[in-house]
Amino acid sequence: xxxxxxxxxxxxxxxxxxxxxxxxxxxxxxxxxxxxxxxxxxxxxxxxxxxxxxxxxxxxxxxxxxxxxxxxxxxxxxxxxxxxxxxxxxxxxxxxxxxxxxxxxxxxxxxxxxxxxxxxxxxxxxxxxxxxxxxxxxxxxxxxxxxxxxxxxxxxxxxxxxxxxxxxxxxxxxxxxxxxxxxxxxxxxxxxxxxxxxxxxxxxxxxxxxxxxxxxxxxxxxxxxxxxxxxxxxxxxxxxxxxxxxxxxxx
Amino acid sequence: xxxxxxxxxxxxxxxxxxxxxxxxxxxxxxxxxxxxxxxxxxxxxxxxxxxxxxxxxxxxxxxxxxxxxxxxxxxxxxxxxxxxxxxxxxxxxxxxxxxxxxxxxxxxxxxxxxxxxxxxxxxxxxxxxxxxxxxxxxxxxxxxxxxxxxxxxxxxxxxxxxxxxxxxxxxxxxxxxxxxxxxxxxxxxxxxxxxxxxxxxxxxxxxxxxxxxxxxxxxxxxxxxxxxxxxxxxxxxxxxxxxxxxxxxxxxxxxxxxxxxxxxxxxxxxxxxxxxxxxxxxxxxxxxxxxxxxxxxxxxxxxxxxxxxxxxxxxxxxxxxxxxxxxxxxxxxxxxxxxxxxxxxxxxxxxxxxxxxxxxxxxxxxxxxxxxxxxxxxxxxxxxxxxxxxxxxxxxxxxxxxxxxxxxxxxxxxxxxxxxxxxxxxxxxxxxxxxxxxxxxxxxxxxxxxxxxxxxxxxxxxxxxxxxxxxxxxxxxxxxxxxxxxxxxxxxxxxxx
Ligand SMILES: Nc1ncnc2c1ncn2[C@@H]1O[C@H](COP(=O)(O)OP(=O)(O)OP(=O)(O)O)[C@@H](O)[C@H]1O
Ligand SMILES: [Mg+2]
Numbered sequence: 001x002x003x004x005x006x007x008x009x010x011x012x013x014x015x016x017x018x019x020x021x022x023x024x025x026x027x028x029x030x031x032x033x034x035x036x037x038x039x040x041x042x043x044x045x046x047x048x049x050x051x052x053x054x055x056x057x058x059x060x061x062x063x064x065x066x067x068x069x070x071x072x073x074x075x076x077x078x079x080x081x082x083x084x085x086x087x088x089x090x091x092x093x094x095x096x097x098x099x100x101x102x103x104x105x106x107x108x109x110x111x112x113x114x115x116x117x118x119x120x121x122x123x124x125x126x127x128x129x130x131x132x133x134x135x136x137x138x139x140x141x142x143x144x145x146x147x148x149x150x151x152x153x154x155x156x157x158x159x160x161x162x163x164x165x166x167x168x169x170x171x172x173x174x175x176x177x178x179x180x181x182x183x184x185x186x187x188x189x190x191x192x193x194x195x196x197x198x199x200x201x202x203x204x205x206x207x208x209x210x211x212x213x214x215x216x217x218x219x220x221x222x223x224x225x226x227x228x229x230x231x232x233x234x235x236x237x238x239x240x241x242x243x244x245x246x247x248x249x250x251x
Numbered sequence: 252x253x254x255x256x257x258x259x260x261x262x263x264x265x266x267x268x269x270x271x272x273x274x275x276x277x278x279x280x281x282x283x284x285x286x287x288x289x290x291x292x293x294x295x296x297x298x299x300x301x302x303x304x305x306x307x308x309x310x311x312x313x314x315x316x317x318x319x320x321x322x323x324x325x326x327x328x329x330x331x332x333x334x335x336x337x338x339x340x341x342x343x344x345x346x347x348x349x350x351x352x353x354x355x356x357x358x359x360x361x362x363x364x365x366x367x368x369x370x371x372x373x374x375x376x377x378x379x380x381x382x383x384x385x386x387x388x389x390x391x392x393x394x395x396x397x398x399x400x401x402x403x404x405x406x407x408x409x410x411x412x413x414x415x416x417x418x419x420x421x422x423x424x425x426x427x428x429x430x431x432x433x434x435x436x437x438x439x440x441x442x443x444x445x446x447x448x449x450x451x452x453x454x455x456x457x458x459x460x461x462x463x464x465x466x467x468x469x470x471x472x473x474x475x476x477x478x479x480x481x482x483x484x485x486x487x488x489x490x491x492x493x494x495x496x497x498x499x500x501x502x503x504x505x506x507x508x509x510x511x512x513x514x515x516x517x518x519x520x521x522x523x524x525x526x527x528x529x530x531x532x533x534x535x536x537x538x539x540x541x542x543x544x545x546x547x548x549x550x551x552x553x554x555x556x557x558x559x560x561x562x563x564x565x566x567x568x569x570x571x572x573x574x575x576x577x578x579x580x581x582x583x584x585x586x587x588x589x590x591x592x593x594x595x596x597x598x599x600x601x602x603x604x605x606x607x608x609x610x611x612x613x614x615x616x617x618x619x620x621x622x623x624x625x626x627x628x629x630x631x632x633x634x635x636x637x638x639x640x641x642x643x644x645x646x647x648x649x650x651x652x653x654x655x656x657x658x659x660x661x662x663x664x665x666x667x668x669x670x671x672x673x674x675x676x677x678x679x680x681x682x683x684x685x686x687x688x689x690x691x692x693x694x695x696x697x698x699x700x701x702x703x704x705x706x707x708x709x710x711x712x713x714x715x716x717x718x719x720x721x722x723x724x725x726x727x728x729x730x731x732x733x734x735x736x737x738x739x740x741x742x743x744x745x746x747x748x
Contacts, residue, residue, distance in 0.1 A: 054703055055702075055703075056699050056703075057695055057699065058695070077702070077708075078699060078702035078703055079701075079702040079703075079705055079706060079707050079708070082702065082703050082704060082705040083705050086703075087703075088703050090700070093700075094694075094696045094697055094699075094700045095697075096697050096700065096701075096714075096715060096718060097691075097718060097719070098715075098717075098718025098719050098720075098721045098722075099714055099715060099717070099718035100718075103714070103718075104701075104704070104714070107701075107704075107706050107710065107714060108701075108704035108705050108706055111704075111705040111706045111707065111710070112704075112705040115705065147718065148700075164704065168704065168705075
């Protein structure tokens with residue numbers, strides 16, 4: 001079953017010097033149960049793709065189509081896309097001072113439940129679940145009382161994103177360099193979290209620079225994004241090849 | 252990207268939820284101010300001669316004074332002759348002010364104001380269960396309601412009386428406890444303190460009076476709701492709270508007004524006196540009508556509030572959440588005269604559309620080892636102007652005085668302004684004065700993060716703003732904290748499209 005279908009996507013970023021085209025006719029299909037790794041040089045448009053799929057302001061779609069199941073995503077507000085099951089783990093998680101992690105997560109899960117006509121979880125159960133999740137990712141429960149990402153270390157921020165992934169259990173997870181800035185142990189913890197999340201009905205788009213992560217989260221496909229286009233696709237062996245040869249041989 | 256970016260959010264006007272007019276028959280004095288008006292008010296309240304004289308003295312001083320113009324606010328000149336200085340619901344002018352005689356229209360007013368249900372029941376004359384009073388949860392609150400110029404109902408009087416607490420309209424205290432009123436009225440804020448205080452001293456209508464006897468912990472929260480209803484009236488209430496040695500009281504004040512096209516003047520005076528080891532906690536949620544999105548109408552809130560820590564180890568804290576008024580000019584202050592006395596000021600001031608706020612505090616350290624804390628959170632949205640103005644004065648006698656000030660501003664959109672004017676006058680080398688300030692914005696990124704987790708824009712803004720205010724909300728009594736959070740949400744409705 002097709003989960004995500006991106007066809008011929010053209011998009012530009014709004015800069016001070018006017019719009020600058022970044023994605024130039026990108027195609028990508030993710031079926032339920034699949035993990036797609038996206039690699040590629042700095043500045044090639046990987047984060048732009050994830051941002052556009054989730055509806056971040058600051059970009060213009062110049063053409064093409066993005067479907068999540070039967071829904072055309074491009075006309076929806078970011079919160080509507082989230083309610084439909086799009087999740088973005090941020091490359092640079094943002095701080096929200098004064099809003100505790102726990103409070104934020106409750107607001108999130110309640111909003112998602114409300115939008116889907118489901119019952120909102122009871123607070124005590126919810127807090128227990130969150131504490132257990134935090135523990136499973138080696139996050140001190142004291143983090144839950146602190147402001148969202150407020151004063152978290154780089155690695156803590158990334159683990160926090162994965163905790164949210166596990167709690168919210170979306171249809172499609174866009175993980176933007178969730179491995180960067182992690183020490184070896186944290187990398188395993190995060191990879192383990194993603195593997196726990198994976199199942200036959202959801203999908204993962206995994207943006208990374210390092211083949212090392214793919215030893216832990218084994219992808220079904222590896223794509224190379226360069227200059228706004230996917231220029232090469234293959235299985236996990238492609239990542240090993242890239243590790244050895246770099247990107248130059250492809251362009 | 253539609254509603255998702257901050258710039259797009261700061262457009263339409265907000266809706267004022269307390270903007271109804273109550274249709275009650277009232278007795279209103281025609282506009283204008285001269286000595287005869289002062290005489291009329293005093294006579295209407297059957298006041299003793301000393302008070303009539305006191306008012307006239309204040310009036311004479313006021314006539315020689317000029318309106319202050321140093322605040323960072325702009326408005327056309329006020330015509331003090333166009334204002335009516337007395338308005339009272341007619342049905343209350345005769346007979347005893349018993350609860351069951353409260354006009355049903357007024358009760359509906361409280362309902363609309365969102366006064367908690369148990370208080371409504373009390374206001375409606377339901378006798379409280381004495382066993383339930385003063386429960387640890389503090390669910391009972393005694394309320395005094397001031398409607399236009401007159402205090403119309405005070406609840407839980409008997410329970411309070413058992414504890415020796417006096418909580419009644421000041422007009423009543425003038426008769427029942429003249430010695431206390433005469434001793435303390437104007438003792439913290441002298442008649443000529445400032446232009447509006449002088450005006451208030453001359454024409455004050457009503458307000459609350461509180462006396463907590465020595466060593467008594469007031470068994471419940473005390474609360475006053477102020478409501479301006481009549482057109483063209485000013486409200487000049489006067490509150491006097493005295494906490495005798497070793498006593499403790501927490502007092503809440505709420506304010507609303509109907510939506511009117513013209514501006515209305517509110518010039519209140521609040522005086523607090525904490526004797527040795529006494530503590531007064533004074534909380535305000537102010538939601539006077541702010542005017543429409545173009546700045547038409549709204550309340551001019553020119554208020555003088557000051558507390559005196561008269562004895563050693565006395566403590567006064569002001570906590571305020573200000574979302575209303577077209578113009579706010581207000582500096583709740585503490586005079587720290589007693590050694591080791593403590594003054595606190597926690598404030599959230601939110602302005603939207605064309606609102607202007609110039610607010611802050613003064614901490615006057617006189618005693619040794621006195622300590623003050625100032626936490627001010629200013630939130631500006633729309634095209635509003637929000638200004639913090641604070642003075643910390645350390646007198647030569649204030650050995651080892653300490654002050655900590657934290658001033659944070661949060662901007663929503665880029666059409667609004669935030670300004671900070673901290674003044675420090677330190678005349679004692681042993682003092683420690685610390686000041687921290689920050690300005691931040693509700694960023695597109697923060698909003699996007701919330702939305703990406705399924706939280707809708709309006710709720711996201713309100714969550715971020717509430718987070719920003721947390722240090723102040725923590726200081727409010729529980730029930731008020733919830734109310735304050737909701738109020739911010741409502742007041743920001745315009746700012747989030
Ligand atoms: N707000 C912006 N203003 C100007 N240019 C931008 C903006 N956002 C992205 N770009 C440009 O778009 C291009 C693609 O950026 P993007 O962040 O998608 O790259 P990336 O593939 O994720 O890179 P990296 O591997 O370094 O994370 C870059 O050249 C970047 O400078
Ligand atoms: Mg990137």
